[in-house]
Amino acid sequence: MELWYTEKQTDSFGITAKVKRTHHTEQTEFQKLDMIETEEWGNMLTLDGMVMTTERDEFVYHEMVAHIPLFTHPNPKHVLVVGGGDGGVIREVLKHPSVEKAVLAEIDGKVVEYSKKYLPTIAGDLEDERVSVEIGDGFMHIAESEQEYDVIMVDSTEPVGPAVNLFTKGFYAGIAKALKEDGIFVAQTDNPWFKADLIKQVMGDVKEIFPITRLYTANIPTYPSGLWTFTIGSKKHDPLEVSDQRFHEIDTKYYTKELHKASFALPKFVKDLTE
């Protein structure tokens, strides 16, 4: 018997991946969690039937969420990751020696638990002494923070289920308050082929709050369309004006110094969404 995981990324298009076995399946307090082993991508975490991360291609998303803002900020010390319970963004954050404290605010403790168990190369660094894992509502964590963080990264699911609040203007205003006077935030903002309206809406909202707003992309083969976007809001530092001295050597598989700026050169139809 052959088992295949099929994800309808839209009503009429999707991906399908051959499955070796199901490690765990559970309806948590917040969402349906499945951890499966696939032939092509290794272990794969899905939430509410959507791929969150896989062992084989996770490096793209995690590197590109972390290193663009962290190389843009001249001296990031205090970092907050909202969501991101698999630990991949935290692992990349810790590659920056300036970082003294990294807080992970993940609403669903089960994501952390099963990532540690089945995605150890991704979640392993959650044990690092610089990391503080707080199981709770990221929206509330933001609301209660003031001038506290240099960089905030929103590593959420799609705007359904527990992440709905994380795509609202009120949330971005809260982030601005939680950031220091030269703080930067980044959020994953889905793909331009099927979710153009979402990108437009987020860009519009963030532009009203942050003086510097930019969109960049990365290729993630297990995400819808393969082309993913990230929206940056920054109070002072421009990701396109990072000096060459700012970069230091880190071990990556996707991010490079050249790609840092090139990832902001958008296809015409994507650029049009930002204007």
Add this chain to the structure above:
Amino acid sequence: MELWYTEKQTDSFGITAKVKRTHHTEQTEFQKLDMIETEEWGNMLTLDGMVMTTERDEFVYHEMVAHIPLFTHPNPKHVLVVGGGDGGVIREVLKHPSVEKAVLAEIDGKVVEYSKKYLPTIAGDLEDERVSVEIGDGFMHIAESEQEYDVIMVDSTEPVGPAVNLFTKGFYAGIAKALKEDGIFVAQTDNPWFKADLIKQVMGDVKEIFPITRLYTANIPTYPSGLWTFTIGSKKHDPLEVSDQRFHEIDTKYYTKELHKASFALPKFVKDLTE
């Protein structure tokens, strides 16, 4: 009843698209040709069960094959497209006013015939008076040409079936002979997630023949992994050293002047394949 087209892009991963109807299906002299109408992508041409082009996302591939070499060459007049029977690359080539003659060498006349019928927005410009459609073996056309073309574009299928010869060192040597003394060629060279060895091999072969060799990428959602590569071999002009005056306004949905250079900034794991 729901019909879904499923393409196994590897033994254990693929895409699936909801089908409205099958317009045409035929075993041609060279390959299995299917023209189907999908909900998400409009009409879709597949050859031997692989997506060649769709009405909705075709612009990415066709623009990126054509405009990178044509804006790199200072005065492209004579252009050859090997393969490309759907006519999409030709349509983009004709946007460059310097082009006097564009030859299409497509081995399978049925591809041209059914593209004209079911993909008129892609194939329409094959009727242009600057275009010469030659149904025949592109490999032989190349072998018989000498110092004839400014730019040659290889818009082939994967290296199976009729396109096997188009991924050989002998073919690239033939291209070098068919090009004028400052000619440029570009070939689609599949994706780095599943076909890393092919990219490495082509880069190695082309490097032995052309003094300037470069790889660039584009996002094509209906192609395996969504990340597609193109290999350039050039005798004189470097795509990374195009002067700003060279660019002129053309109507595009993907290509931009900024993306011209940015598309050569490769993810680290892809860059490693070129070294």
